[in-house]
Amino acid sequence: MKFEPLISADLNFLKDLQPQDWGDIHPHFQYYINSPYCQPVKVVIDNKIVGIGSTIIHNTTAWLAHIIVHPEYRNKGIGKFITQCLLDSLNSTQVKTVLLIATPLGEPVYTSLGFHAETEYIFFEGKKIDLAQAENENIKPLIPAFHESLFSLDKQVSGEDRSWRLQENLEGAYMYIEKNALNGFYLPILGEGLIVARSETAGKALMHLRLKSRDNAVFPAENLAAYEVILKNGYKQTRTAKRMFLGERIHFEPIFLYNRIAGSIG
Numbered sequence: 001m002k003f004e005p006l007i008s009a010d011l012n013f014l015k016d017l018q019p020q021d022w023g024d025i026h027p028h029f030q031y032y033i034n035s036p037y038c039q040p041v042k043v044v045i046d047n048k049i050v051g052i053g054s055t056i057i058h059n060t061t062a063w064l065a066h067i068i069v070h071p072e073y074r075n076k077g078i079g080k081f082i083t084q085c086l087l088d089s090l091n092s093t094q095v096k097t098v099l100l101i102a103t104p105l106g107e108p109v110y111t112s113l114g115f116h117a118e119t120e121y122i123f124f125e126g127k128k129i130d131l132a133q134a135e136n137e138n139i140k141p142l143i144p145a146f147h148e149s150l151f152s153l154d155k156q157v158s159g160e161d162r163s164w165r166l167q168e169n170l171e172g173a174y175m176y177i178e179k180n181a182l183n184g185f186y187l188p189i190l191g192e193g194l195i196v197a198r199s200e201t202a203g204k205a206l207m208h209l210r211l212k213s214r215d216n217a218v219f220p221a222e223n224l225a226a227y228e229v230i231l232k233n234g235y236k237q238t239r240t241a242k243r244m245f246l247g248e249r250i251h252f253e254p255i256f257l258y259n260r261i262a263g264s265i266g
Contacts, residue, residue, distance in 0.1 A: 126235030159250030191262030220254030
């Protein structure tokens with residue numbers, strides 16, 4: 001069993017590891033390979049890729065992303081091996097906190113390595129809402145004058161400095177402005193559409209905007225305001241997943257997260 005960096009030539013072989021209930025993993029690993037902040041890896045047995053994963057580093061925090069084992073090679077300790085190797089690769093960095101989103105299949109593995117559950121994300125599916133419901137005069141296209149306010153608000157809520165990743169995904173972004181202050185934002189092209197808001201009014205309005213073009217939502221169980229929007233629009237819960245951490249616990253504000261980015265970054 002060999003543990004090696006994943007390279008572009010490996011991308012064509014990832015189809016055998018694609019989970020049926022996940023989105024296409026190919027573009028994610030293409031991104032990981034090209035990004036200086038990520039370290040994608042593979043496990044090879046008999047010249048066959050049987051497991052993959054990646055780290056994503058945000059200064060002093062890091063995420064473990066897309067840890068996947070080929071169905072024929074599960075229950076052989078490969079998932080735990082990948083996770084431990086990724087953790088070991090972070091020893092030479094300034095990372096103090098490691099985070100991940102655990103499926104029910106992976107949660108026991110991460111628990112055995114010392115990860116602790118921090119909160120639970122709830123997944124919903126339904127129908128897109130009508131245009132009129134999504135209209136709000138406080139929602140405007142993001143302008144450069146509010147970029148730093150956006151980065152600051154995200155850091156307050158996430159506990160992480162991930163401004164480099166947000167900067168890559170500001171195209172088509174929206175802000176919620178009240179009394180000339182940024183009270184929330186929505187990044188449509190970042191993962192599943194990140195929504196962060198410091199007030200229920202802003203969060204609900206931005207959720208309505210997102211649900212105009214999306215038929216799903218994912219947010220922490222603590223965000224009761226987001227839950228209210230989902231119930232009123234007839235969405236149904238489909239599953240849950242645990243947000244887990246290892247190392248120093250960061251200051252995370254789940255009640256201000258109205259839609260997550262994705263499983264690979266929270």
